Amino acid sequence: MNPFTLLARLVDEAPRRALVLLAVLVAVLLVAPVALDRYLLSVFFLIFWFATVGQAWNVMMGLCGQLSLGHALYVGLGGYVGAVLWVKFGISPAIAIVPAVLVAMAFGAAIGWLGFRFGIEGVYFALLTIAFAEVTRIGFDNWSYVGGAAGFFIPVTAGGGSAINLRGGPLLFYYVALALMVAAFVICAALRRSRLGHAWLAVREDPEAARALGINVFRAKMAAVIVSSAMTAVAGVVYAFYQSNLFPSQSFDIARSIEMILAPIIGGLGTLFGPILGAFILTPLGQTLIALVEKIAGRAIPGVNLVFYGAALMVMIWFAPNGIWPWLKKKLGIPEERS
Amino acid sequence: MTTLLDVRGATKRFRGLTAVDNVSLSVSEGEIFAVIGPNGAGKTTLFNLIAGVMKPDAGSITFDGAPSAGVPPHELCRRGLARTFQIVRPFPELTVMENATIGAMMRAADMDAARAHAGEVLRRLDLWDRRDARAKSLTLPDRKRLECARALATEPRLLLLDEVMAGLRPTEVDRIVAILKDINREGVTILLIEHVMRATMALAGRIHVLHHGATIAEGTPDEVTRHPKVLESYLGAEAL
Numbered sequence: 001m002n003p004f005t006l007l008a009r010l011v012d013e014a015p016r017r018a019l020v021l022l023a024v025l026v027a028v029l030l031v032a033p034v035a036l037d038r039y040l041l042s043v044f045f046l047i048f049w050f051a052t053v054g055q056a057w058n059v060m061m062g063l064c065g066q067l068s069l070g071h072a073l074y075v076g077l078g079g080y081v082g083a084v085l086w087v088k089f090g091i092s093p094a095i096a097i098v099p100a101v102l103v104a105m106a107f108g109a110a111i112g113w114l115g116f117r118f119g120i121e122g123v124y125f126a127l128l129t130i131a132f133a134e135v136t137r138i139g140f141d142n143w144s145y146v147g148g149a150a151g152f153f154i155p156v157t158a159g160g161g162s163a164i165n166l167r168g169g170p171l172l173f174y175y176v177a178l179a180l181m182v183a184a185f186v187i188c189a190a191l192r193r194s195r196l197g198h199a200w201l202a203v204r205e206d207p208e209a210a211r212a213l214g215i216n217v218f219r220a221k222m223a224a225v226i227v228s229s230a231m232t233a234v235a236g237v238v239y240a241f242y243q244s245n246l247f248p249s250q251s252f253d254i255a256r257s258i259e260m261i262l263a264p265i266i267g268g269l270g271t272l273f274g275p276i277l278g279a280f281i282l283t284p285l286g287q288t289l290i291a292l293v294e295k296i297a298g299r300a301i302p303g304v305n306l307v308f309y310g311a312a313l314m315v316m317i318w319f320a321p322n323g324i325w326p327w328l329k330k331k332l333g334i335p336e337e338r339s
Numbered sequence: 340m341t342t343l344l345d346v347r348g349a350t351k352r353f354r355g356l357t358a359v360d361n362v363s364l365s366v367s368e369g370e371i372f373a374v375i376g377p378n379g380a381g382k383t384t385l386f387n388l389i390a391g392v393m394k395p396d397a398g399s400i401t402f403d404g405a406p407s408a409g410v411p412p413h414e415l416c417r418r419g420l421a422r423t424f425q426i427v428r429p430f431p432e433l434t435v436m437e438n439a440t441i442g443a444m445m446r447a448a449d450m451d452a453a454r455a456h457a458g459e460v461l462r463r464l465d466l467w468d469r470r471d472a473r474a475k476s477l478t479l480p481d482r483k484r485l486e487c488a489r490a491l492a493t494e495p496r497l498l499l500l501d502e503v504m505a506g507l508r509p510t511e512v513d514r515i516v517a518i519l520k521d522i523n524r525e526g527v528t529i530l531l532i533e534h535v536m537r538a539t540m541a542l543a544g545r546i547h548v549l550h551h552g553a554t555i556a557e558g559t560p561d562e563v564t565r566h567p568k569v570l571e572s573y574l575g576a577e578a579l
């Protein structure tokens with residue numbers, strides 16, 4: 001099926017009200033930069049970025065039921081591959097995205113193979129994903145070619161203001177991240193109704209029953225981790241160029257892994273709108289809190305937004321245990337998505 | 340008649356317990372074959388061996404002319420063997436339609452074809468009206484029929500049914516019996532485990548009786564119900 005007929009069908013089958021909502025949202029976001037200053041542009045960048053990686057993580061957890069607590073690994077790998085190829089070899093990130101994705105997929109496949117082949121499940125699989133991220137962090141800490149623990153920097157001047165090389169201001173990154181968020185949404189919507197998507201859902205719900213219906217559970221899980229790591233790596237490349245610096249202690253940190261998964265959890269696991277909604281709620285609140293604390297305390301207190309996210313998570317579990325999107329959907333009278 | 344399933348001397352032990360003890364049986368293409376026996380007789384374990392969930396410790400299993408012991412369940416499903424679970428395992432958060440579609444997609448050319456086929460199967464099992472309900476919201480009789488629908492959607496040549504009528508009211512049992520007869524007439528071979536004797540007698544051409552994992556009798560319903568060992572160890576106790 002070509003992308004256009006696919007898109008037409010998605011539009012055809014989606015609930016009307018959700019579509020209207022979506023069209024309005026995208027239209028507003030396309031023109032919004034005229035009214036946004038640099039700071040707000042960067043906040044929106046973060047919203048779009050977290051919506052994107054949340055969508056990617058949701059493929060594994062929300063659709064296939066495999067908990068990864070090490071997704072920062074793919075962000076970091078994508079970022080380092082993109083940054084190193086650009087700085088050391090002058091290869092544009094537009095091209096470097098391919099090796100970046102391949103490297104992340106290889107790591108994802110290795111983790112998946114170890115976990116799924118040897119029946120490491122649930123919490124133990126999550127520990128395995130943390131362990132991989134940690135070991136990779138230690139590796140990068142000691143790899144002097146990429147700057148080691150002192151970090152790796154992308155010169156702001158290199159190539160000047162060139163969009164294709166991801167060198168530019170907040171406006172450029174605003175639109176790049178918006179495009180990523182929309183692409184991630186469309187990809188996940190297509191996957192959700194595909195054969196593979198249904199296999200994932202079956203595996204999430206009951207692997208034993210899935211197997212009895214002809215689904216190769218190992219293959220389905222492998223596909224989930226590979227797709228998820230690939231999508232995350234793309235976002236990782238963009239994030240590295242946005243920040244212009246990479247430190248192993250941040251890139252592969254579990255705090256980042258946790259931060260990445262909050263939006264889909266709060267928005268609604270396994271839903272298409274959940275990661276987006278979650279990012280739109282959490283990121284601005286977190287950023288506001290950071291700014292407030294900085295004003296009051298006179299200096300930045302790292303991790304203050306994480307404390308807030310923890311509190312938000314507790315409130316949510318109390319009021320809307322399945323996430324905000326399923327709750328909101330009911331309020332708006334949007335019917336269940338058909339498969 | 341050609342043999343579709345052949346079990347030779349299958350044995351499965353769990354630590355000290357021999358759950359299936361040197362069982363041999365042979366199911367021909369097109370028949371309805373029943374395995375009965377009291378609770379703990381090893382019926383479900385025998386099913387698990389046939390469906391590839393477990394590998395027998397001894398003996399051989401042949402499905403459709405090819406050795407099948409130790410072949411994984413998804414591969415056997417592809418070869419045309421579908422099974423239901425005694426304790427039903429619907430995909431709880433998915434709709435009835437999605438449940439059936441997942442069964443249908445293995446043989447379907449695309450998802451539209453899978454959905455169309457799933458729809459047919461749901462109509463046949465009187466679940467069409469419930470197609471948009473989540474599986475977890477179904478009543479037990481509906482869940483049992485969904486279990487059958489999902490297995491049937493894979494278009495099997497051999498359908499293994501593990502106590503699909505247990506816990507149902509007589510009218511519902513009659514409904515399933517009629518559906519199964521229909522399915523069988525269309526060429527699907529059925530191997531069923533049942534406790535509900537009324538249904539077994541109405542359906543099965545041949546019955547295989549297990550007790551403590553071992554075979555004690557095999558024959559037509561008439562032969563089996565008159566078999567002294569069966570009367571003593573099973574039917575006597577349960578008062579047919």
Ligand SMILES: Nc1ncnc2c1ncn2[C@@H]1O[C@H](COP(=O)(O)OP(=O)(O)O)[C@@H](O)[C@H]1O
Pocket residue numbers: 353356358376377378379380381382383384385
């Ligand atoms: N996975 C297992 N591990 C250990 N023992 C088992 C297992 N499955 C079944 N058994 C035992 O094997 C015997 C046969 O069980 P089962 O095949 O379920 O009998 P039935 O289906 O005829 O009621 C029982 O004693 C049961 O406790």
Ligand SMILES: [Mg+2]
Pocket residue numbers: 382383384425
């Ligand atoms: Mg049983």
